[in-house]
Amino acid sequence: xxxxxxxxxxxxxxxxxxxxxxxxxxxxxxxxxxxxxxxxxxxxxxxxxxxxxxxxxxxxxxxxxxxxxxxxxxxxxxxxxxxxxxxxxxxxxxxxxxxxxxxxxxxxxxx
Amino acid sequence: xxxxxxxxxxxxxxxxxxxxxxxxxxxxxxxxxxxxxxxxxxxxxxxxxxxxxxxxxxxxxxxxxxxxxxxxxxxxxxxxxxxxxxxxxxxxxxxxxxxxxxxxxxxxxxxxxxxxxxxxxxxxxxxxxxxxxxxxxxxxxxxxxxxxxxxxxxxxxxxxxxxx
Numbered sequence: 001x002x003x004x005x006x007x008x009x010x011x012x013x014x015x016x017x018x019x020x021x022x023x024x025x026x027x028x029x030x031x032x033x034x035x036x037x038x039x040x041x042x043x044x045x046x047x048x049x050x051x052x053x054x055x056x057x058x059x060x061x062x063x064x065x066x067x068x069x070x071x072x073x074x075x076x077x078x079x080x081x082x083x084x085x086x087x088x089x090x091x092x093x094x095x096x097x098x099x100x101x102x103x104x105x106x107x108x109x110x111x
Numbered sequence: 112x113x114x115x116x117x118x119x120x121x122x123x124x125x126x127x128x129x130x131x132x133x134x135x136x137x138x139x140x141x142x143x144x145x146x147x148x149x150x151x152x153x154x155x156x157x158x159x160x161x162x163x164x165x166x167x168x169x170x171x172x173x174x175x176x177x178x179x180x181x182x183x184x185x186x187x188x189x190x191x192x193x194x195x196x197x198x199x200x201x202x203x204x205x206x207x208x209x210x211x212x213x214x215x216x217x218x219x220x221x222x223x224x225x226x227x228x229x230x231x232x233x234x235x236x237x238x239x240x241x242x243x244x245x246x247x248x249x250x251x252x253x254x255x256x257x258x259x260x261x262x263x264x265x266x267x268x269x270x271x272x273x274x275x
Contacts, residue, residue: 034215038164064177067184071191076272080265083178087261090170096163097251101156102244107149109141109237 134237142233153225157218164214167254171207174261179203182268195267203260210253217246 001009030036063082069075104110134142142149179200186192220243229236 034212034219037215037218038211065181065185067181068188069185071185071189071275073272073275076268076275079178079182080268083174083261083265086170086174086178087258087265090167090258090261093163093166096167096254097160097247099244099248099251101159102240102247104138107152107240108145109138109149111135111137 134234138237139233142229142236146229149229150225153221157221157225160214160218160221167257168211171203171210171257174257174264175200175203175207179264186271191271193267193271196264196271199260199263199267203257203264206253206256206260210250210257213246213249213253217243217250220246 065079065082100106179196183192183196183200186196220239224236224239224243227236227239
């Protein structure tokens, strides 16, 4: 192998090592920042039929209160009605993060 | 006297250092015996929680950005600014941020728990399980608080409505 060819190989290896190192650092930052946990729970990550249905359901109900305009009793009544339906949708998700999911009994490690 | 003090310090230190949880022999055996199924159950909890986070997170975002914030802007524009509603907006935004932070912390602990070798280290596994439960509790409290803040918004608004 000529001297130039050898230098080229060294350069290639060095470039690869730098790329691996910077990618590793980036992934470590991504993991430690916690963004990975939020991204992992985004729709589409889980190939799950139920998740897709929920997405379609929520897309049907789009309401946004206008930042400008008069404030009347009728407008506030509509606002309250829409907000109540949002709260109702939250309540439809039964017992989110409830303690029983990680209980000894549920995991089968009770005394 | 010095010896007495030293003994007392050692005694107090050992009491403080004692783990706050206890694992019985039968629990230890159950963890070792059902290690694989335990891991599967925890992974299933991880999936369910991811779904809950995205489902609830979307509604929290909607409530803050499409309801609470625009209403306060509009009330200011109409000289009807209300301190309770503004305070509610701040609390909601802060709790929503806490929900995200606590969720991330909880997921980190849960991932660490799943990665723990329950066959080799059942005691450590249980210790981490107890810690993960506490983190999960924080997420549940944030979710409860966000719901009650959304209800407060309605109550405060009804009071304002009565004054119109």
